[in-house]
Amino acid sequence: MNILIADDERVIREGIKRTIRHIFPDYQVFVAERAEEAVKFMEENRIHIVLTDILMPGMSGLEFMKISKRRYPYVKWVVISAHSEFAYAQEAVRLGARDYLLKPIGKPKLEELINNLAAEIQRDSDITKQGERLRASLRFLREGVFQRLASGLDIGNLDIRSFVEDYRDFYLVMILLDDSERSVRLEHFIVENVLTELIELHGHGFVVSHDRQSLIGLVTLHEDARVEQFQEEVRSHLTHYLKIPFQILYSGLSSDINTVPQTVKRMREASASQAFELEPLKxxxxxxxxxxxxxxxxxxxxxxxxxxxxxxxxxxxxxxxxxxxxxxxxxxxxxxxxxxxxxxxxxxxxxxxxxxxxxxxxxxxxxxxxxxxxxxxxxxxxxxxxxxxxxxxxxxxxxxxxx
Missing domain, CATH: 1.10.10.60 (Homeodomain-like)
Structure with a gap:
């Protein structure tokens, strides 16, 4: 069992870690001070339970949970806070948190909580786990093919007819992040999850990492969806979550998957002529x-x-x-x-x-x-x-x- 504790207070996170290790010596416990560190642990390890503080530098615990749930649907979330505000607990439950704990967390309560969550995880059927692994494998294969295609690389003898059938008409969205002063790992994670959620809301598609600085989304919209509304929601959501300058570029409607490399190249060239700007308050x-x-x-x-x-x-x-x-x-x-x-x-x-x-x-x-x-x-x-x-x-x- 792998447990992640995300809290900017060292005394709190280390205290919870010691308690869990003492009660459950076989469990692996990771600790993160910031959301960016937490993202790294979740990408590199299969985390089963996350205990996240409400307040963390860079991103609140609730925001961290909200944008992570699509990518990690099997994770059990617990929110911890020094405040007993009903609004916090209400929002945490709405986002799918299994519990809302007030600091300081007593040993009996923590032991009971971990035992209950471990039992839930154990009850997850092998069939469900196998289904998750199969879906993840297919997703990575599909996105890997598109990633090579977007970069102008050879995709060999792979048959992409089913891919073409799924995306007869599509738009491309490119998000570029200003990485001039710092690592943008957390922002990369935010864009991938927020953009994917909006694509699934308005149609179907996916998001891939193009390089360290940029991501590309491919979206086929529902028949009744308006591309202008989709674009406005992308801008609005990213303005809310991202704390660094960024650019958004869109392609026109396309029906030929083979034009993707040239379209991506033109979008990158267009981005070079635009200055990175923080989006206005809206x-x-x-x-x-x-x-x-x-x-x-x-x-x-x-x-x-x-x-x-x-x-x-x-x-x-x-x-x-x-x-x-x-x-x-x-x-x-x-x-x-x-x-x-x-x-x-x-x-x-x-x-x-x-x-x-x-x-x-x-x-x-x-x-x-x-x-x-x-x-x-x-x-x-x-x-x-x-x-x-x-x-x-x-x-x-x-x-x-x-x-």
Whole structure:
């Protein structure tokens, strides 16, 4: 049994690893700090169970699970988190997680969970496993043939008539990643899974790795599918998931598989004349910020750290911060502070509320810190502001009505 633990907190991942190794000494346990490391382990080993943290650098645990499930349908997923938010658990279950565990994870609970999942895996029939292996073998053979074809290499005496029958009319999609500064292994994995999911949604086809920097998708659309909608969804989804510059190129509709090498060559030549650009804020990223703004207004008195808020909308903190500033024109912390202090001004108009109670209601546990922030923004302490407003009210009452 191979188990992968993905968590950016070393103490947590090593602690879970030691516990599992102690209870189940025959199990192989891998640990990953980032999603990129986790992807590497999953590509190189048959992982049976993944325990993934909600928050990880580069990609949230829920996003990691979502884009991995198509490629690894047999894996049992468990989400671990320091937060008991219902929204996390609800989304985790919707995506197929078998359980949602809160840190710190007790030894009895972990032992019970692993035993239950191991029993489920054991119950998987040999027929199902053989079927999975056969489908995977056929997929790799088909994609291997296309990969050679797209690269202009000889495919020998392979009979591709059935391939041609399956894809009488098709489009090619090329995604190029900017690898100028870092490894793009994680982004490669993201594109392969996201693009494959969209191809299967709108028609049938597959995605292959063309080289280190690029991937090619082949898609035959359903009769009622619109190519413009497919292209827009590809752009929208990749804009949401990718955190590096990328290009998308499309071919026209083709009915001759033998034209693929020339088409791919022309697409690469066209890409050389285009600069890599980060896609503008749009689509699911913009919707996520709208959800975040609504959540902040409803929960301004609670913990609203950047990490917490980013996890609520299932984005990594750095990307969330970038999108938030693009949308609002303010940094996240500045926006939350301003909202809280404006709410405090309204509460100060109620003479029955004590200052400490008001501070707590708007998210400040430290009265001193609340006073400092209020004075910095409005030039008055909360007490001075309340006194000033009381005087204004008294003066208004004392003024004779205008005839």
């Amino acid at each position: 689509g699911s990223g913009e919707k996520a910020i709208d959800v975040a703004l609504h959540y902040i207004k409803e929960h301004f008195g609670e913990d609203l750290s950047l990490e917490k808020m980013a996890s609520v909308v299932f984005l990594n903190p750095a990307y969330f911060s970038q999108l938030f500033k693009q949308k609002t024109g303010l940094g996240y912390k500045e926006y939350v502070t301003s909202l809280r202090l404006e709410q405090a001004k309204l509460l100060l108009l109620n003479p029955k509320l004590k200052l400490a109670e008001i501070a707590e209601r708007v998210g400040y546990q430290d009265m001193r810190h609340f006073t400092q922030m209020f004075r910095k923004k409005f030039g008055l302490t909360p007490t001075e502001y309340r006194q000033q407003e009381d005087m204004n009210i008294q003066m208004t009452k004392a003024s004779p009505p205008q005839s």
